[in-house]
Every structure is written in C-alpha cells, then in structure tokens.
Amino acid sequence: MLLVVEQFLNGLQFGLLLFLLAAGLTLVFGIMDLVNLAHGSLYMMGAYFAATFVAWTSNFLLGAMLALGATLLLGIVLEFTTLRHLYGRDHLDHVLATFGLILFFNEAVRLIWGPAGLALPLPAWLTVPVAILPGIYYPAYRLAIIVVALAVALLLYLGVMRTRVGMLIRAGASNREMIGALGINIKLLYTLVFGLGAALAGLAGLMQAPILTVQIGMGENILILAFVIIVIGGIGSIRGAFLAAIFVGIIDTMGRAFLPNLLRQMLSSAAASTAAPALSSMLIYLVMAIVLVVRPEGLFPANRR
Amino acid sequence: MKDKLNARNLVSALLVAGLLLLPLYSQASGNVFVLTLFTRIVILALAAASLNLIMGYGGMMSFGHAAYLGIGGYAVGILAQEGFGSGFLQFPVALAASAIYALVIGALSLRTRGVYFIMITLAFAQMAYYVASGLARYGGDDGLTVYKRSDFGGLINLSNRTQFYYLCLACLLGVVFLIWRIVNSRFGMVVQGLRSNEQRMQAIGFPAKRYKLMCFVISGTLCGLAGALLANNTDFVSPAVMYWTRSGDLMVMVILGGMGVLFGPVVGAVAYLLLEELLSQVTEYWALIMGPLLLLVVLFARGGIMGLLGRLNRG
Numbered sequence: 245m246l247l248v249v250e251q252f253l254n255g256l257q258f259g260l261l262l263f264l265l266a267a268g269l270t271l272v273f274g275i276m277d278l279v280n281l282a283h284g285s286l287y288m289m290g291a292y293f294a295a296t297f298v299a300w301t302s303n304f305l306l307g308a309m310l311a312l313g314a315t316l317l318l319g320i321v322l323e324f325t326t327l328r329h330l331y332g333r334d335h336l337d338h339v340l341a342t343f344g345l346i347l348f349f350n351e352a353v354r355l356i357w358g359p360a361g362l363a364l365p366l367p368a369w370l371t372v373p374v375a376i377l378p379g380i381y382y383p384a385y386r387l388a389i390i391v392v393a394l395a396v397a398l399l400l401y402l403g404v405m406r407t408r409v410g411m412l413i414r415a416g417a418s419n420r421e422m423i424g425a426l427g428i429n430i431k432l433l434y435t436l437v438f439g440l441g442a443a444l445a446g447l448a449g450l451m452q453a454p455i456l457t458v459q460i461g462m463g464e465n466i467l468i469l470a471f472v473i474i475v476i477g478g479i480g481s482i483r484g485a486f487l488a489a490i491f492v493g494i495i496d497t498m499g500r501a502f503l504p505n506l507l508r509q510m511l512s513s514a515a516a517s518t519a520a521p522a523l524s525s526m527l528i529y530l531v532m533a534i535v536l537v538v539r540p541e542g543l544f545p546a547n548r549r
Numbered sequence: 550m551k552d553k554l555n556a557r558n559l560v561s562a563l564l565v566a567g568l569l570l571l572p573l574y575s576q577a578s579g580n581v582f583v584l585t586l587f588t589r590i591v592i593l594a595l596a597a598a599s600l601n602l603i604m605g606y607g608g609m610m611s612f613g614h615a616a617y618l619g620i621g622g623y624a625v626g627i628l629a630q631e632g633f634g635s636g637f638l639q640f641p642v643a644l645a646a647s648a649i650y651a652l653v654i655g656a657l658s659l660r661t662r663g664v665y666f667i668m669i670t671l672a673f674a675q676m677a678y679y680v681a682s683g684l685a686r687y688g689g690d691d692g693l694t695v696y697k698r699s700d701f702g703g704l705i706n707l708s709n710r711t712q713f714y715y716l717c718l719a720c721l722l723g724v725v726f727l728i729w730r731i732v733n734s735r736f737g738m739v740v741q742g743l744r745s746n747e748q749r750m751q752a753i754g755f756p757a758k759r760y761k762l763m764c765f766v767i768s769g770t771l772c773g774l775a776g777a778l779l780a781n782n783t784d785f786v787s788p789a790v791m792y793w794t795r796s797g798d799l800m801v802m803v804i805l806g807g808m809g810v811l812f813g814p815v816v817g818a819v820a821y822l823l824l825e826e827l828l829s830q831v832t833e834y835w836a837l838i839m840g841p842l843l844l845l846v847v848l849f850a851r852g853g854i855m856g857l858l859g860r861l862n863r864g
Contacts, residue, residue, distance in 0.1 A: 279664055329848055335664050336610055340804055341847040343797045348840030355834050468675045468793065471668040479664065522683030529676040533657050536669065540660040 249380055251501040252494065257386050259493020260393035264448035266470040266477070266485040267400060268441030274417045274480025275437050278327060279335050281342035283445055283470070284463025285349035286322075290315045290446025291453040291462065292353060295362040304367045311450050312443055319442020323435050331434070350460050361459035364450075389451050396447065397486060404482065413437060417480060469496075472528055476535050478542025488543065492528050499527040556858040561812035564819065568718055572711045584710055590822045591717045592778045595724055597802040597814035599771035602728050604800070605809030606737065607764045608744030612667045613654070613674025614799050617647045617769050619681055619791030621776020626693040626786040636699030636707070640777050647773025648766055650677070655765035659758055674796055681788040692787025695780055707781050717778050721815070724771050729811055731767065740764045805846060807855025816854050 269283050293314045298307030326345070330338055366385055373381035404410035412433055415423045424430040449463070456462065473492050477484030504520035511519070535543060568591065575584040596618060603609040624643035633639065658669045687693045698707040707713045731737045739760050742750045751757050780786040789795075798821070806817020824842075828835035850857060 273664065279667065326844060333847075335667065336604075336800075336804070337847045339610070339612065339667060339797075340801060341844050343801065344840040344843030344847070346794075346840070347836040347843070351834050351836035351840065355837065464793070465675075468672055472672050475661075475665060475668050475672070518683075518685055521685075522680045525679035525683060526676055529672055532669070532672060536657055536660055540665075 246380060247501070249377070250382065251498055253376075253382055253386065253390070254501075255494035255497030256490060257390050257393075257493070258497055259490035260390055260397070261448045261452055262466070262469055262473055262493050263397060263486050263489035264393055264444045264451075265466060266473040266489050267397075267482055268444040269467075269470050270474050270477070270480055270482060270485045271413075271437055272441045273474070275413060275420075276331055276434050277420075278330060279338040279342070280327070280441075281339060281467065282322070282345035282349065283441070284467030285346050286315060286319060286442045286445040286463070287449035287452075287466065288353065288458075288460070288463035289318055289349065290449030291364070291458040292357055292362065293446070294450035294453050295364045295458045296357075298364060304370070308450055312446055315446025315449075316439050316443040319446075320435055320439040322442070323438040327438065328431075328434070346464070353460050359460065361457040364453040364458060366454045385454060392447075392451065396444070400444075400482065409433075409436070469528070472532050474542075476532055476542060478545035481542070481544045484542060484544030492531070495531060496528050499524045503527070556861050557810070557812075557855055560816065560855075560858060564812070564816060565722070572714055576711075581710070584714055586822075586826060588710075588714045588717055588782055589779075590819055591714070591721050592775050592782060593799070593802065593822065594815045594818035595717070595721045595778070596772050596775035597799050597806070597818045598721065598724055598728060599768045599775065600799050601803050601808065601810075601814040602731065602771070603765055603768040604803055605813070606732055606744065607740045607761060607768075609659075609761060609765060610667045610800075611658075611670045611765075611768075612793070612796050612800065613670035613672075613677075614769075614772055615791045615793070615795035616650065616654075616674040616677040617772035618776040618779055618795065619677060619786070619788065620647050620650055621773035621778075622780035622786035622790055623681060623684075623687070623693070623776075624773075625699060625777045625780040626695050627687055629695050629697055629699075630687065630693065634697050634700045636701040639699045640774070643777035644770050644773050647776070648770040651766045651769025652762070655762045655769070659761055659765065671793055671796065674791060675793055678788050678791045678793070681791060688787065690788060692785055692789070695784045695786065698781045698784065699777070713781070717782075720774060720778060724774070725811060725815065727771075732811070736760070736763070801843060805843075805853050807853035807859075810853075810855040813853060813855045820854060 265283065265287055268286075269280065272278050272280050272283070290311055293311035294308055296307075297310040297314070298304055301307050301310070322345075326341070330341055370385040370388060372384050374384045374387055376382045376387070402410075404413055412423065412428055416428075416430065416433060416437075420430070423433075445463075448466075452466075469492065473485055473488045476492065477486075477488030503524040504516065507516035507520050507523070510516075568587070571587055572584060575581060596614065599617075600611065600614045603611055621643040624646045625639045628634075628639045628642060654670070654673045658666055658673065661669055682690050698713075701707065705712050705716055707716065732741070739750065739755055743755070743757055743760060747757050776790070779790065802817040802821050803814045804817070805821050806815065807813030825835065825839065828838055832838070846853070852859065
C-alpha cells in the first residue's frame with residue numbers, strides 16, 4: 245500500500261514535469277505552427293544553467309530563478325535569430341532546422357561544461373521527508389515539484405483563459421492571419437509565446453536536475469515522451485496535454501514499478517525478467533497506438549471547427 | 550521527361566563512376582581507410598534512398614527510419630548468435646522482419662498525417678530502440694558482436710573488403726534502379742498523385758491508404774537490407790543504430806541531396822558523411838559547425854544539392 249501511494253505520487257510528479265515540457269511544445273505548435281525538436285535542448289539548458297547558477301550563488305532558489313530567466317532569454321534570442329525565419333515553411337524544414345539546433349546545443353554544452361555530467365545538490369530543507377498521510381512519508385523535494393508544477397499549470401490556465409494576452413494567444417491559435425489583420429503585433433506575440441514555452445521547458449529541466457544527473461542529451465528522451473503526450477492529448481490543446489501528461493507519467497512509473505512483479509506471478513521468473521524491462525518501456529507506446537486506433541486526432545483535439 | 554545531359558545527370562553519372570572505380574584507387578594508393586569509409590557511405594546511401602521513396606515520392610515524412618537499420622542488423626546478429634550463419638537465411642529473414650514491422654507501424658501511423666505522422670514514426674522507432682535495449686540475451690544496451698559475417702557459400706566472401714564493397718554498391722544501384730522502376734510504374738504514379746492531392750485521388754477511386762501502406766512497406770524492407778549490410782560491415786549491432794538521431798541523419802541526407810530526385814539521397818549521403826569525416830578531422834566539436842550548416846541549408850538551399858544543380862541548368 246505504502247509503495248503504491250509512493251509510486252503513484254512519483255508518477256504524478258513525473259507527469260507534471262512532462263506537462264511543463266509538453267505545454268510549451270503544444271503552444272508553439274498550436275500558435276506558430278512550428279515543430280520544435282530543439283525544445284528538449286531548452287530543457288537541457290535549463291538544467292545546466294541551474295547547476296551553474298546554484299554553484300555560483302550557493303543559493304538554490306536564487307540560482308533556479310536566474311536559470312529560469314536565462315532560459316527565457318535564450319528562447320527569445322533563439323526565436324529572434326533563427327526560428328522566426330521558419331514560420332510558414334514546411335514542417336519538414338522545421339524538423340531539419342531544429343535537428344541542426346540540437347546538434348549545435350549538444351556540442352556547445354560539451355564544449356562549455358565538458359562531456360561529464362553535473363550534479364545539482366539540493367539544500368538541506370528540501371531533502372527531509374514529509375508526512376503526507378499519517379505514517380506515509382514522501383521526499384519534500386518531489387512534493388515541491390508537484391506543488392510548483394500544479395501552480396504553474398493553474399497560472400497558465402488563468403493566463404490563457406482570463407487575460408488579454410491569453411485571449412490574443414487563443415485568437416492567434418485559431419486564425420493567424422485575422423489577428424494580424426486586426427492590428428495585433430503578431431511578431432511580438434510569437435516571440436512572447438516562444439519565450440514562455442522556453443521558460444516552461446527550462447523550469448522542467450531545472451526541477452528534474454536534482455533527481456537525475458545533468459547531462460548532454462537529457463532533453464532528447466524526454467522530448468519524445470512529450471511528443472507521445474501531444475499525440476495522445478491532441479496537438480495544440482493545453483488541457484489535452486495536461487491530462488495526457490499525468491496519464492503517461494503515472495502509467496510509465498507504475499508500469500516500471502509493478503509490471504515485473506505482475507509478470508513474475510504469471511510467467512516463469514526467467515521469462516518475466518527478460519520480458520519485463522522491454523514491456524514496461526513499451527507500455528506508453530502501446531497506449532499511444534491504442535489511442536491512435538480509437539481517436540486518430542488525439543483525445544482532446546484543440547481546433548474543432 | 551526524357552533523359553538529357555544536364556548538370557544533375559552529369560553529377561549522378563560521375564558519382565556512380567567514381568564509386569565503381571573507388572576500389573581500384575584504394576588498391577593503387579594503398580589507402581584502405583577510404584574503402585571502409587565508402588562502404589559505410591554506400592550502405593547509408595541505400596537507407597537514404599529507401600527513405601526517399603516514401604518521403605520524396607510518397608510525401609510520408611517518416612522520422613523513424615533507423616528502426617529498420619536495427620531490425621535488419623539484429624536479424625543478422627541474432628541468427629548468427631544462434632548458429633545460423635548462412636546469408637541465404639539471414640538476409641531474407643532481415644527483409645521479412647523489416648517488412649512485418651513496417652506493415653504494423655505503417656497501418657497504425659498512416660491513420661494520421663502531417664506532424665502527427667512525424668511524431669508517431671519517431672515514437673515507434675524509439676520503442677524499437679528500447680525493446681532492443683531490453684534484449685538481455687542479445688547484449689541489451691551493450692549490443693551484439695557478429696563474430697562471423699553472413700556466409701554465402703562460395704558465391705561471395707563478405708570478409709573480403711573489395712567483394713563486400715561491390716556487394717553493397719550492387720545493392721545500392723539495384724535499389725535505385727528498383728525505385729526508378731517503381732516511381733515510373735502505375736503504382737508509383739498513384740503514390741505521387743496521393744502526395745499531391747489525396748482527396749482527389751480518393752475521389753477518382755484509388756484506395757489511398759492501401760497504396761501508401763504498400764509504399765511504406767517497400768521502403769522499410771529496402772532499408773532492412775541496408776541494416777543487414779551494416780551489421781556485416783561493423784561486425785556489430787547495438788540499439789544505438791536505431792537511436793532517433795540516426796533517423797534524423799537519414800532525413801538530412803535525403804533533404805541535403807534533394808528530395809524526390811532519384812540520385813538525390815546518394816549525393817546527399819556522400820556529401821553529408823564526407824563532410825562529417827572532414828569536419829571531425831579538423832575539430833573534435835564538428836557538430837558545432839554541422840548544426841548551423843543544416844540550418845543554412847534549410848533556410849537558403851531549397852531542394853538541396855540536386856535542387857541547386859537543377860537551377861544551375863536552367864540558368
């Protein structure tokens with residue numbers, strides 16, 4: 245029971261992190277119609293910035309804030325210098341150009357920070373276990389991730405649904421030409437949205453950094469999970485990304501934790517230990533395949549016309 | 550379109566002549582390295598050519614083509630490990646396994662289009678990567694060493710560098726010829742029609758999905774051949790050959806050479822891999838130059854090298 249609760253929370257925490265990544269990706273795709281493979285690189289840069297700034301300032305929160313600002317700035321510079329020229333081009337061009345950016349970022353990180361990974365140590369006040377239920381303890385840091393990510397999700401929802409800028413973003417997503425014709429500075433809006441997406445990716449990266457090591461290519465595997473989430477949730481839909489992310493996070497974590505035992509009860513232990521790792525890493529892709537068969541547009545498609 | 554003496558055809562012909570004569574140069578100069586390098590280039594050009602069939606002619610942007618390299622490779626590696634060394638068994642199994650995988654993945658992925666298709670093919674290839682990493686019996690993450698290359702009896706000896714090179718080259722030219730025949734057949738015309746306007750083709754009465762799926766399976770099978778050759782070339786197969794950056798590399802080769810041009814992927818593969826080799830000799834951080842270079846190709850050189858040559862011809 246204890247283990248189930250713990251793994252469920254781990255899954256929720258992982259899912260919320262995935263949401264931060266997927267939200268930026270789906271926003272950028274929904275509004276600028278841009279496929280950004282380099283989104284994972286921004287996640288990686290967030291983690292590297294955090295590791296560096298925390299080491300400089302020797303203050304976790306201050307370092308994290310600085311890293312967030314740096315990723316935001318990086319995103320804006322990236323949009324301004326290169327990605328801006330890709331709007332309106334073929335999706336294939338986006339894939340290639342951002343693939344080139346990934347090569348560039350990975351190599352730049354290797355040049356600046358070296359090939360070995362970095363560690364981002366937690367401050368003492370975040371390492372204590374917290375009692376969430378009587379008798380059930382959970383690491384404070386993972387709990388903090390859940391709280392921060394939920395707060396960001398709420399802010400994002402309120403920002404997009406209740407503010408003027410959010411209204412413009414939604415309008416831009418449903419008809420790009422029209423909002424430009426109405427006299428809105430669409431270029432500035434695009435830069436803003438891209439910067440927001442970059443900051444979300446950076447936030448996911450820097451929050452994940454203390455749990456995993458900060459290393460080159462860390463953004464790539466998680467980027468593919470974000471793709472799976474977008475496919476399941478429906479492209480351009482933040483609500484879909486949120487639900488699909490939590491779903492994928494929990495399925496993936498619970499699958500890895502409990503599938504081996506489950507298989508061991510059904511199969512011989514030798515067969516189970518061979519099949520379990522492969523099967524548990526396949527699990528979310530199987531879910532994606534099923535969703536595709538049932539609802540090819542994803543579960544919550546954004547643009548219903 | 551009648552064949553003409555234009556810049557494109559000239560470059561293609563020179564390239565083929567160069568590839569045919571390469572072992573002679575290698576023997577004369579004693580430069581063995583160039584032959585091993587070009588064996589790899591020829592094999593990856595074969596993979597890129599197969600990708601061009603669906604990407605350039607079929608309009609299906611598969612971002613998971615490296616999966617077939619792995620499947621073809623693992624078919625050879627696993628059979629060799631289990632004591633089936635005959636190439637007459639290994640190669641058909643490699644092709645059949647790739648075809649079956651392509652059939653399943655294609656049937657699912659082709660329910661979607663556009664960006665979804667790119668993401669789905671990517672995700673499925675990544676799934677294949679994780680499955681291969683989980684194959685503890687066959688090396689898992691560390692990969693599988695192929696101790697003995699495929700045995701074709703007395704017909705051809707794959708351990709002989711020159712013979713193996715010519716086998717790969719023959720496969721490449723055979724596949725390019727096959728693609729040329731496919732593209733100009735009724736089937737190929739339908740597939741190209743689907744790329745231009747699927748709704749219209751469906752209205753005329755062509756079962757769109759069946760044609761696209763068939764094209765997808767042919768492409769995957771041909772890439773499986775490249776995988777089987779690649780495992781023989783490196784005497785090794787590991788999950789890394791199906792990693793998604795390899796799929797990206799293949800895409801880059803196709804685009805760099807020229808999508809939807811018969812010899813485009815071959816030109817692209819030679820250009821990309823030679824550039825990679827040259828840059829990595831200049832600096833350890835070659836990707837720092839390669840990345841922005843790709844960006845520039847996308848921004849300024851539409852249609853790739855063959856596109857530039859085509860424009861050159863038009864004046």
